Amino acid sequence: MPFDKISKILVKIFGSRNERLVKAYLVVAQEASRFEEQIKKLDDETLKAKTSQFKAAIKNGARPEDILTEAFAVVREAAKRNVGMRHFDVQLVGGDVLYEGKIAEMATGEGKTLVATLAAYLVHLTGRKVHIVTVNDYLAKRDAEWMGPVYEALGLTVGAIQADMDTAGDERKGQYACDITYGTNNEFGFDYLRDNMKMSLEQMVQGQLEYAIIDEVDSILIDEARTPLIISGPAFDDTSRYKKADQVARKLIGLQSSYASLKKQIDSAERSIAGAQGELADAKKAKDKKRIEKAHKVIEKSQSELETAQAMLEGATEYYEVEYDRKAVHLTHEGVAAAQEIAGVGSFFTGSNMEWPHLLEQSLRAHVTFEREKEYVVIDGKVVIVDEFTGRLMHGRQWSDGLHQAVEAKEGVTVKEESQTLATITLQNFFKLYEQLAGMTGTAATEAEEFMNIYKLDVIIIPTNEPCIRDDLEDIIYKSMREKFNAIAEEINDISASGRPILVGTISIEKSEALSESLTKKFGLEHEVLNAKQHAREAVIIAKAGEQHKGRDGQMYGNVTIATNMAGRGTDIKLGKGVAEIGGLHVLGTERHESRRIDNQLRGRTGRQGDAGSSQFFLSFDDDLMRVFAPDWTVKALDRKSTRLNSSHIPLSRMPSSA
Numbered sequence: 061m062p063f064d065k066i067s068k069i070l071v072k073i074f075g076s077r078n079e080r081l082v083k084a085y086l087v088v089a090q091e092a093s094r095f096e097e098q099i100k101k102l103d104d105e106t107l108k109a110k111t112s113q114f115k116a117a118i119k120n121g122a123r124p125e126d127i128l129t130e131a132f133a134v135v136r137e138a139a140k141r142n143v144g145m146r147h148f149d150v151q152l153v154g155g156d157v158l159y160e161g162k163i164a165e166m167a168t169g170e171g172k173t174l175v176a177t178l179a180a181y182l183v184h185l186t187g188r189k190v191h192i193v194t195v196n197d198y199l200a201k202r203d204a205e206w207m208g209p210v211y212e213a214l215g216l217t218v219g220a221i222q223a224d225m226d227t228a229g230d231e232r233k234g235q236y237a238c239d240i241t242y243g244t245n246n247e248f249g250f251d252y253l254r255d256n257m258k259m260s261l262e263q264m265v266q267g268q269l270e271y272a273i274i275d276e277v278d279s280i281l282i283d284e285a286r287t288p289l290i291i292s293g294p295a296f297d298d299t300s301r302y303k304k305a306d307q308v309a310r311k312l313i314g315l316q317s318s319y320a321s322l323k324k325q326i327d328s329a330e331r332s333i334a335g336a337q338g339e340l341a342d343a344k345k346a347k348d349k350k351r352i353e354k355a356h357k358v359i360e361k362s363q364s365e366l367e368t369a370q371a372m373l374e375g376a377t378e379y380y381e382v383e384y385d386r387k388a389v390h391l392t393h394e395g396v397a398a399a400q401e402i403a404g405v406g407s408f409f410t411g412s413n414m415e416w417p418h419l420l421e422q423s424l425r426a427h428v429t430f431e432r433e434k435e436y437v438v439i440d441g442k443v444v445i446v447d448e449f450t451g452r453l454m455h456g457r458q459w460s461d462g463l464h465q466a467v468e469a470k471e472g473v474t475v476k477e478e479s480q481t482l483a484t485i486t487l488q489n490f491f492k493l494y495e496q497l498a499g500m501t502g503t504a505a506t507e508a509e510e511f512m513n514i515y516k517l518d519v520i521i522i523p524t525n526e527p528c529i530r531d532d533l534e535d536i537i538y539k540s541m542r543e544k545f546n547a548i549a550e551e552i553n554d555i556s557a558s559g560r561p562i563l564v565g566t567i568s569i570e571k572s573e574a575l576s577e578s579l580t581k582k583f584g585l586e587h588e589v590l591n592a593k594q595h596a597r598e599a600v601i602i603a604k605a606g607e608q609h610k611g612r613d614g615q616m617y618g619n620v621t622i623a624t625n626m627a628g629r630g631t632d633i634k635l636g637k638g639v640a641e642i643g644g645l646h647v648l649g650t651e652r653h654e655s656r657r658i659d660n661q662l663r664g665r666t667g668r669q670g671d672a673g674s675s676q677f678f679l680s681f682d683d684d685l686m687r688v689f690a691p692d693w694t695v696k697a698l699d700r701k702s703t704r705l706n707s708s709h710i711p712l713s714r715m716p717s718s719a
Contacts, residue, residue: 078521082153085520088129089152095133104141104213110134111215114185124186128156135181135210139174142209148525151175158498159183162518163277163511165504168661169632169668170524172500173203176273177210179498184216184239188270188495192242195276196452197223198598204242211240221247227254233265245280248272249289249490253483257291269494277499278657281515282507285488290460292479299465299475301419306469308402309423312379315398319376322369329366331681333359335539380424384684389424391417419462426466433570441473446569451591451624488514502664503657526670530644532663533676535652537686544680545578548650551678552620553583559642561606561618563633565649565662566591572622575650579620586611587620605665606645607636618646633665644672651683 099107111134114127124131132155136147147155151171154164155178166172180190194200204220211218219235221243226232232251235241248266255264274280336358343351379395382388391399399420400408408416432438436445437453443464445454458464458476468475491497497517504511508519538544548564555562566572569591579585586609590601605621618639635644645666653659659677666673679686 081520082523085153085156086149088156089132089149092129092132092136092152093149095130096136099130099133099137102137107134107137107141108213108215111185115187118185124159124182127185128159128182131182131185132156132178134214135178138213139177139210142213143206145171145174147171147174147178150522150525152178153522154500155179155182157520157522158273158500161496161498162520163499163501163504165501165519165521167524167528167668168502168664169671170522172275173207175500176203176275177207179273180240181211181214181216183271189236189267190240191248191269191272191494192240193245193248193272193274193280194242195279196244197247199275200242200244200247204240216240218242221251223247227251228258228263228265236265236267245274245284245487245491246289249485249487250291252490252493253289253291253485257483271496272491272494272498274491274497274499276501278501278504278507280487281491281499281517282510285514286486288460288484288486289490290479290481291483292481299477301415302423302462302465302469302475304403305416305419305423306426306466308399309420309427311402312395312399312420312424313427315377316379319373319378322373322376325369326366326373329362329369331539332362333366336362380421380428382428384429387425387429389421389428391421391424419466422462422466423469425463426470430467431568431570432471433573434568436467437569438471438473443467443471443473446624451569491515503660506657506660524670528667529670529672530663530667531674533674535677535679538678538680541680541682544650544678544682545575548575548648548678549578549582551648552579552587553585555646555648556585556618556620557615559608559616559618559639560644560646561608561636561639562620562646562648563605563662563665564620564622565647566622566624567651567653569624571650572624575622585620586617587622589622591622591624602633606633606639608639632668635671640672643674646673647675649675649677652677652679652685654685 114131117127132152140146154166154175157164158179159182176192183190200220204218208218217238219238219241221235251266255266258264336355340355343355377394378392379398381390405413436443445457447454462478465475465478504519505521511517511519552562572589572591576589579587588601604619607619608616609619611617647663647666649662663675
């Protein structure tokens, strides 16, 4: 019998490792319930005094694990009294997992913010400072204020680091002096760098890095892990060279246009052949002579176009090669020769000219692989990076190695000097400095191996408090971007008209605004757009995303929210009155993300706490991701699903593994 079959049988008999661990954690959680009646009778002062009693017990030799269940019961009661929330048993499991220095994977809406209070309290009893890491300033402040009454009722102090605080002042130092300190990954990291540049211990603000709970841990420790935090100073650079390189790059792009056009024709012909082959296979099964004849004609015509374009391509010059999946551009030998002639500086491989190839490749990257309103926006004459995972603006951050200056030259804004690095550390290396780490997220299992290999962090998948009944519908693929977006607009209008709210996930600001314009022009449909430009209104927009509104015709419509990258938003979408009865919130993804986990995070915005909900992704063969990954499997997909191709779209149950 094959090993994988034996493994499945053993799992069925004995349960998976995760199931066995969760069962053990649940036993501990249920033991905490034994203290509930007893603790409920304590007045507020006696409840607060429990903290001193626990600390004394640990000082006298008790292990924290010995008082864990009673301590959790105390926190549960404090939360119930002070913020009107009672921890579920699965949340106690989450608290236990975090205390042990592991990652708790908990679905969206399961209350991770409240879970952190359990582990933070128990760690505090052991005499360690606790840092709770969030993805933005708003959440750091919100969570500190929201959970503050729970900690304060038990005698703990709570602080929050904010970006606008004086980096060396008493206020920031005071926040770190608290028992529990909330802040963003960037603020904690930059404070570490700044402290290491100070001349005396008295000037430092942060203190020891003892224990951290990282919210959206996959986003911070995986997606942004290699992001360098850099404190820099001016390098007194000659910024005119970026503008010169930009001018040469534009001329190279013009020279490459005929080659690029032929490549596009070849790609189009290959897709047409693939589609026709799928149609031919389906027509043969149906024994439909007209369809067979039509498919043969399409194949012959496209084959002829393909051969013509390929023959012409052999005579065309390629000046640079593009790797779209890596956002890389490389000059060819012909490209270097042409660029030398355009620049008029002689050979690129002598003296001060040796920086030209690098400058040009960065300029070409800026033009060919970096899109405005997707990778960056221009605000008040400045290029501001958009975080690819959260869709948020990253003020004060810039790409390194001259890329930022290349984008500035492309956009015609003031080119800033390149800076020299004074201090730097990656987020990965910074968080490895903590004595103990723990993390929370809705999606970590897909990166479990990486968490273990890099950080020695185990991932525990915690069951939902209520069963998830979300209906994850099969993906639908359209032949073209235009057909897909027309279908999306129709779908949004239909679902909203049925009374169901709909959350639409896009991968760029440009596409979110184009879809918004389409909904307004085509249907006059009321909707909200959440992207980097509406960052300040984020919580308000998300809070209403699961509700309904009354239209001009008096009918109840589901709210429509278009959002760029919903990863790590940190605000739950609660359903309005009656919405659950008609199907709940529907999530529509307009494109697949390179990371399957980001797609899962979008899906996870619906179906919280046992609510009804559904999700579906709409794709087209023109999507960036499909262009990168489709060639190896397009023909098979079309052939396998060709019965649906007549209506110009096909469902797809599996994306390529590389996506």
